[in-house]
Amino acid sequence: MPRMHRLQYWTSNMNEHKSFPKRMQDIVNTYIKQEQSAHSPSENTADQQQETAPSEQHPTAGDSAALEQRIIELEEQLATVTAERDELREKYVRTLADMDNLRKRTEREKEQLVLFATERLFSRLVEILDDLQAAVEAGKQSRDYDAMLNGLEMITTKAHRIYEEHGVRPLEAREGEPFNVELHEALVHVPHPELPEGTIVQQVQRGYVFRDRVLRHARVVTSAGAHAADGASSEQSPSSQSD
Template sequence: MSLLSNCLFVRQVLYRTGAFSPSTFMNASRLSTVFRYASTNSSAQEQKQNETTPSSADQPIENQTQTEQKSNVDLKQLQEQNAKLTEDANEFKDRYRRALAETENTRVRFNKLVNDAKVFGIQGFCKDLLEVADILNLALANTPQQPSTDITALTKDFNNLRQGLVMTEERMQKIFAKNGLVQIKPNEGDKFDPNFHDALFQAKIPEKTSGTIMQVMKTGYRLQDRVIRAAQVGVAQ
C-alpha cells in the first residue's frame, strides 16, 4: 500500500469516529497533498535514476565492447610497431651486406697495392742500375776480344778497362746512396763493433791491438739505419 492510500485511510477512520473536525480535515488535506507530492516526486526520481543508471544486464556488454575496442587499438599499434621493426631490420641487413662488400673490395684493393709495391717498389732503383749496365757495356765494347801483342796497345786497353770499372763503381755507389744504401767499410785498426761487423776469424797478432780489425774480407751495407749485411772482417786477439 502506498503512502497516499495510508493517508486516505487514516482520514476516513477519523471521520467515522467523529474525531475528524474541519481543521483536522484541512490539515489532513494538506498532509495528503504533501504526501501525494512526495510520492510523485519520489516516483519521478526513481524513474530518472533508472533511466540514467545502466542496468546490470547492459554493463557486461558495454565492458566487453570497450575491451574489444581497446584490444583492436592495441593490436593495430603492435602491427604498426612490427612493420616498423621489420623495415628497420631489413635496412640494417642491407647496410650490413653493403659494409661487407665494401670491406671485401677494400681488402682486394689493399692486397693488390701490396703486391704492386712488392713488384714495382724497386722500379726506380732498377732504372738507376741501368746506367751502371750502360757503363759496363761501353767498357766491354772498347776492350778488344783478343789481347794485343803490342805492349803499348795492351797497356791502353788495360787502362780503358780499368777506367770503365772505376766509373762503374763510382756510379753504382751514387745510385746506392740515392736509394739510402750506404757502405759499411771499416779500415784496418778500427775497433770491432758487433752491430756493424761480422767476425769471420780471430788471430793473435803481436803488433795488432786486441779487439781491433786486422783484415776486411767483404764490405757491408746498410739501408737507412738497418744493417742489410755486416762487414765481414778478421779480428785480432
C-alpha cells in the first residue's frame, strides 16, 4: 500500500478510536498535510498532461494497405505522364527539324527557279546578240540599206517575241489619252489648242510592263490646255506686230 494511503488509513482509525493520544494525532495530521502539499503539484501536472495531450491515432492495417495502393496508382500515373511528355518532346524536336529542313529546301528551290528562269531568258537574248552581230557584219560588206533595215526589223520583232514569252510587254502611250501617273512619266508640259490639260500630246519613249509591274514608265509630253495656248499666242502677237 502506498505511503499516503497508509497515512490516510491511520488517520481514519485514529478518528474512529479515541484512545490514540492527542499528540500522536496532531503529528500524523501535520505529516499528511506536508505530504499532500508535496505531491499535489505533480499530480495536478499529470492530470493536466492527461487532459491536454492529444489522443494518438495509430493507423490500422486497412489504412496502410489503402495508402500503399494509392501510392502505387500515383506512381503509375506519373510514369504514364512522363512517357507521354517524352513522346511529345521528341515529336516537337522532330517537327522543328522538319520545318527547318523544309525552309532550307524551299529557299534552295526558289534560288534554282530564279537561276533557271534567268538562264532561259539569257539563252534567248544571246540569239538577239547573234542576229545583231550578223547585221553589223553584213553592213560592213554591203551598202544595201533596205536589206539592213529589213534585217533590223526582223531582229526587233524577234526580241519582242522573246520578251513576251517571259511576260514582258510594251506600254504604249497614245495621243489624247489621259495622263496616268502610275504608267506615264511627264517630261514636259506644253500648251495645246485642241487637247485638254492633263492629256498626252506625244510619246517620247515606250514603257514596258512585266506581268502586273511597271518596268519602265512611258515617257510623254502632256498638254497644258487651250488657255495656255491662247496666252502664249497673245504674248507673241505684239512682238509680231512690232516686227
